[in-house]
Amino acid sequence: MEESGKRGTVTSLASLFPVEEAQKAAKRVEDAIADKRSKLDRVRGFIADNNNLVNLVHKLPEQLSHDIMVPFGKAAFFPGRLIHTNEFLVLLGEGYYVDRTSNQTVEILQRRGKSLDSQVDSLEANIKDLEAEASFFNATASQVAEGLVEIREDYVEEDSNEGESKSGQPREDGPNLGNAVANDGEYARMLAIMDELEKEELAAESGNHSDENDESTGDFDGMSNQGHIDNNLQNSKLKQDSRQRALLDQTNNKIITAELPEKRYHKEDTTNQMNFASLGVQSTAREGENFVESIDPSEKIPVRSKEKPVQSTVTLKTEVRHQTSQPSFDSRKAFTGSIIEHTENIQRPSREQSSVSSQGSGSQSSKPVSRFKMHRR
Amino acid sequence: MKIAKNHQMRKKYTVQLGENELVLKELDLLREDANVYKLIGPVLVKQDLAEANANVGKRIEYISAELKRLDATVQDLEEKQNSKKETILKLQQRIQSLQAGKGKA
Numbered sequence: 001m002e003e004s005g006k007r008g009t010v011t012s013l014a015s016l017f018p019v020e021e022a023q024k025a026a027k028r029v030e031d032a033i034a035d036k037r038s039k040l041d042r043v044r045g046f047i048a049d050n051n052n053l054v055n056l057v058h059k060l061p062e063q064l065s066h067d068i069m070v071p072f073g074k075a076a077f078f079p080g081r082l083i084h085t086n087e088f089l090v091l092l093g094e095g096y097y098v099d100r101t102s103n104q105t106v107e108i109l110q111r112r113g114k115s116l117d118s119q120v121d122s123l124e125a126n127i128k129d130l131e132a133e134a135s136f137f138n139a140t141a142s143q144v145a146e147g148l149v150e151i152r153e154d155y156v157e158e159d160s161n162e163g164e165s166k167s168g169q170p171r172e173d174g175p176n177l178g179n180a181v182a183n184d185g186e187y188a189r190m191l192a193i194m195d196e197l198e199k200e201e202l203a204a205e206s207g208n209h210s211d212e213n214d215e216s217t218g219d220f221d222g223m224s225n226q227g228h229i230d231n232n233l234q235n236s237k238l239k240q241d242s243r244q245r246a247l248l249d250q251t252n253n254k255i256i257t258a259e260l261p262e263k264r265y266h267k268e269d270t271t272n273q274m275n276f277a278s279l280g281v282q283s284t285a286r287e288g289e290n291f292v293e294s295i296d297p298s299e300k301i302p303v304r305s306k307e308k309p310v311q312s313t314v315t316l317k318t319e320v321r322h323q324t325s326q327p328s329f330d331s332r333k334a335f336t337g338s339i340i341e342h343t344e345n346i347q348r349p350s351r352e353q354s355s356v357s358s359q360g361s362g363s364q365s366s367k368p369v370s371r372f373k374m375h376r377r
Numbered sequence: 378m379k380i381a382k383n384h385q386m387r388k389k390y391t392v393q394l395g396e397n398e399l400v401l402k403e404l405d406l407l408r409e410d411a412n413v414y415k416l417i418g419p420v421l422v423k424q425d426l427a428e429a430n431a432n433v434g435k436r437i438e439y440i441s442a443e444l445k446r447l448d449a450t451v452q453d454l455e456e457k458q459n460s461k462k463e464t465i466l467k468l469q470q471r472i473q474s475l476q477a478g479k480g481k482a
Contacts, residue, residue, distance in 0.1 A: 092403045093396040094436065095416035096429060108403060115399065 013140070013148040022144055026137035033130045040123045047116045054109045061086040061102040155193045380454050387447045394440045401433045 060066070063085065070080035088105045089097050100108065404426065407413070413429045414421040424432075 089414070089421075092400045094393075094400050094433065096400055096404070096433070097414040097416060097421055098403070098407060099412040099414075111403070112399070 009152055011150050011152070013144050013150050016150070017140055017144055019141060019144050022137055022141035026134055026141055029130055029134040029137060033127055033134060036123055036127050036130065040120065040127065043116055043119050043123065047113060047120070050109055050113045050116065054106055054113070057088065057102050057105050057109065155189070155196050380451060380458065383447055383451045383454065387444065387451070390440055390444050390447065394437065394444065397433055397437045397440060401430070401437065404430050404433060 060082070064083070065085065066082040068080055068082055069077040071077055086102050088100045088102060090100045090105055090108055091097055092108075404413070407426060409426060411426060413424045413426050415424050415429065415432075416422075
């Protein structure tokens with residue numbers, strides 16, 4: 001609901017959703033819940049009746065005849081006897097009756113009970129959905145009352161610096177090749193937004209690191225077409241899993257010190273990092289271990305490259321970038337590409353909603369990346 | 378109002394459809410020699426199982442067709458409602474602007 005609106009603007013939530021409106025919506029959903037609840041109660045009553053009937057039908061044929069009081073008119077009873085206790089005339093519905101024995105009747109009743117049970121299930125699920133909706137509306141109402149402000153920013157495609165956009169481009173290749181043509185645009189947009197986010201992150205966190213940042217982006221320009229990525233990629237792909245396990249227990253400190261004395265192919269490094277970073281994203285999607293994965297890229301580098309302390313800071317930064325960008329990447333998908341900055345309250349419900357879909361799309365994104373690798377090779 | 382009525386009818390028919398489907402299922406489960414009766418007015422009339430089966434099948438068909446028809450009419454009515462709403466809105470806006478003009482003059 002919040003996704004529909006203008007971009008690049010700051011709107012107070014109250015102007016989008018007046019308090020009364022939100023409360024009204026919540027009220028309506030609650031009414032619907034009450035309605036469903038009464039239905040549920042009725043169906044439960046049916047089930048209880050049904051069970052009683054099953055018991056009765058079970059019991060009746062135990063004796064040849066039962067002495068009963070037969071109702072006669074409204075207020076009169078007279079004594080009588082039930083005979084033929086194993087013969088039932090069962091109403092199937094729509095005016096159709098069938099002669100059945102007690103056993104057969106019980107079968108019919110049990111089938112009915114099953115259909116009632118399924119009705120109860122569906123009603124309960126329905127109520128759950130509605131309750132989630134109601135809580136969302138209530139949260140919105142309270143937020144509106146607090147005067148929350150919604151910030152939307154549109155991503156401007158061309159304004160990013162070269163390196164970033166290039167790092168985005170190759171990854172975008174994957175879906176173009178492998179996946180459907182239809183969602184290309186969306187995917188590209190998502191990536192673009194992700195890059196933007198990463199950039200912001202960088203700018204915010206590294207005032208003094210900015211020169212290294214430039215360096216790394218410059219490297220991308222020079223590197224993106226060069227050949228030696230290939231063997232690195234292959235190596236990394238083959239060894240990634242085993243190494244991952246082996247290096248898991250290393251601490252961050254160790255990694256840094258290991259990196260310091262190294263460096264030879266300065267240029268290759270950064271591209272490697274980028275590739276590894278993307279690999280890291282991929283494997284995160286598979287295994288869901290954020291921290292471990294994001295360390296990965298930097299762990300690989302020591303094995304292949306040497307020297308230069310500057311490099312290590314860059315690698316660390318890429319780590320950080322990806323660590324932070326991963327979660328937001330997930331949540332972004334739910335919003336179909338618009339950036340919404342809120343306090344946590346409002347993001348949480350939507351994130352919950354998206355959790356299912358984000359898993360699916362997460363595994364989706366893993367595919368394109370690997371395809372990309374094959375393509376480059 | 379018409380829409381609400383239509384919705385009610387629709388609900389009724391859906392319930393009937395469910396009931397009929399249940400009946401059909403039960404009839405399918407019956408053995409050939411079972412006695413089937415149909416309640417017609419105050420009396421139970423004995424019926425062939427095959428006949429009853431065919432009848433119920435036909436009824437389900439009819440109800441589904443009816444449901445479709447109702448859906449179409451509901452849609453139609455809603456469209457009409459929306460167009461009326463729009464005209465009303467336009468009229469109100471005109472009235473407002475006219476009044477504003479008067480107030481100035």
